[in-house]
Amino acid sequence: MTKNISAKSVVVIDFETTGLSPKLGDRVIEVGAVIIENNVIKNRFESLINPGFKISQFIQGFTGITNIMLKTAPNKERVMKDFSKFLKNNNIVAHNASFDKRFLDAEFKKLGLSYTGEFACTMLAARRLYPFSINHKLETILDYLKIKKTKQFHRALADAEMAARLWIHMIKDVEKKHNYREISFHLMQKLCKINKRETHNFLRKHFECCND
DNA sequence: TGCCAGGCCCTCTTTAGGGCCTT
Numbered sequence: 001m002t003k004n005i006s007a008k009s010v011v012v013i014d015f016e017t018t019g020l021s022p023k024l025g026d027r028v029i030e031v032g033a034v035i036i037e038n039n040v041i042k043n044r045f046e047s048l049i050n051p052g053f054k055i056s057q058f059i060q061g062f063t064g065i066t067n068i069m070l071k072t073a074p075n076k077e078r079v080m081k082d083f084s085k086f087l088k089n090n091n092i093v094a095h096n097a098s099f100d101k102r103f104l105d106a107e108f109k110k111l112g113l114s115y116t117g118e119f120a121c122t123m124l125a126a127r128r129l130y131p132f133s134i135n136h137k138l139e140t141i142l143d144y145l146k147i148k149k150t151k152q153f154h155r156a157l158a159d160a161e162m163a164a165r166l167w168i169h170m171i172k173d174v175e176k177k178h179n180y181r182e183i184s185f186h187l188m189q190k191l192c193k194i195n196k197r198e199t200h201n202f203l204r205k206h207f208e209c210c211n212d
Numbered sequence: 213t214g215c216c217a218g219g220c221c222c223t224c225t226t227t228a229g230g231g232c233c234t235t
Binding site (some may be wrong): 124127 | 218219234235
């Protein structure tokens with residue numbers, strides 16, 4: 001069965017959570033996502049989620065999301081169902097995608113939801129393309145590339161939007177540097193998976209030889 | 213009892229260890 005995945009649109013997602021591990025009981029408390037079509041941000045999705053318990057002072061301070069805000073937030077069933085519709089069958093991008101994938105898989109599994117898109121990671125791609133940045137945190141790499149930042153950090157939609165700007169910047173950068181007409185999602189995905197030693201040859205051979 | 217993520221990457225590696233990145 002062929003997947004009906006758009007080659008030109010991706011969804012960039014970001015979760016704010018109660019901690020680092022769904023296996024240790026951590027939960028998503030905010031979902032943010034944007035759809036990129038033809039390198040332009042089109043639609044946005046944003047919602048808080050009531051996790052059903054009080055979150056720590058650390059997370060309240062880190063995200064600015066408070067227990068008062070979450071008290072009246074919708075439950076995960078409603079939000080994740082809507083989010084599933086927003087994802088459709090698009091491929092998915094996130095900064096340090098393994099983190100967001102872990103939470104998406106955990107939340108969807110509990111609710112019997114699924115997605116068909118594949119993941120790519122802005123952090124791994126940025127490590128390959130910009131090895132001289134002092135680190136590859138989202139904020140740092142945006143500064144390094146002089147990409148305009150949103151006013152907030154550590155809020156889901158703001159972070160998703162900035163990761164989307166980074167994704168678009170990287171695609172345009174590769175297209176420009178390598179005289180490439182249209183970088184596909186899967187080529188960017190491959191870039192995320194190669195190791196440091198292979199990067200030079202990958203960019204030189206694979207990108208340029210696939211330009212038609 | 214005490215501790216507790218996990219996937220990826222790099223190198224003083226591969227029979228391992230530690231840093232990065234996400235909340």
